Amino acid sequence: MSDIFTLNAEEREVAGKGASRRLRREGLIPAIIYGGAKNRKPMSLTLTERELSRALKEEAFYSHVLTINIGDKSEQAILMDIQRSPAKGTPLHADFERVTKTTVVHKRVPLHFINEEKCKAVKLQGGKIQHAVTDVEVTCKVGDLPEFIEVDMADLELGAVVHLSNLKLPKGVSLTELNKGESHDVPVVSIVKPAGAETADEAAEDAAGEE
Structure with missing residues (x-):
């Protein structure tokens, strides 16, 4: 930093x-x-x-x-x-x-959701991305404080849910909520099917059933 x-x-x-x-x-x-x-x-x-x-x-x-x-x-x-x-x-x-660089702080940092436009669930399965949170509180020494935390969306499939425990954290950084216990492992982002929408697989099955 x-x-x-x-x-x-x-x-x-x-x-x-x-x-x-x-x-x-x-x-x-x-x-x-x-x-x-x-x-x-x-x-x-x-x-x-x-x-x-x-x-x-x-x-x-x-x-x-x-x-x-x-x-x-x-x-x-x-x-x-x-x-x-x-x-x-x-x-x-x-x-x-x-x-100082060794001061331990509790600080909110933003989440950067990357590769949303390449997300498999969106491109191929008709899914929709739902963000539950856009920043998280971290606990770390000031010298380890990240500017942001990335969440890679590229390989997520329909129905996937990313929780706090799934986030990749820099060395020396922990999530304040997870330090309170497993019950605080809340969702960060999920891939859902829009109401009334068909996935590509469902559309293919419907088409096959008409033959």
Whole structure:
């Protein structure tokens, strides 16, 4: 994992809803950074809305170690939460956690479903892909945090169900839900037959029966 994102921030001394609203009117976003060594205190920050909004458009931003410059110092951190305006979707507040490469984190990462257009069940059997989840929470050291997890759809047949336990994970990465027990092994994606549709095999059988 490389540190490909850098944010510039300033320490914020004034807190409260009124102060936060004033900051947003000035194009600034309130934030907080916490964690790290036991004697490290949380620090309130401000970020520029333009810089943060640009970074939030990149999928990798959510699962990468970030460099946050604060004055003449810098912190290594990951984004833990982002609050957005319900109406506009613009950022309202960001939470960051200080990390080192050995810090163990619980973080949601996206699933990338590849080869859907080549899926055997869709092309040859009339199946339809149904996604149950689009991201998963992983537990790992920050240095092992994946940007995404791939789910290969190419060889799946009609009726196939991919569960959490079927996902191929990078070394050092586990799924938080599976760590809770087998009962949490939920479906990720499945291949179903659309209502009223015939598969290629069923169509062939019907045709043979008419002869």
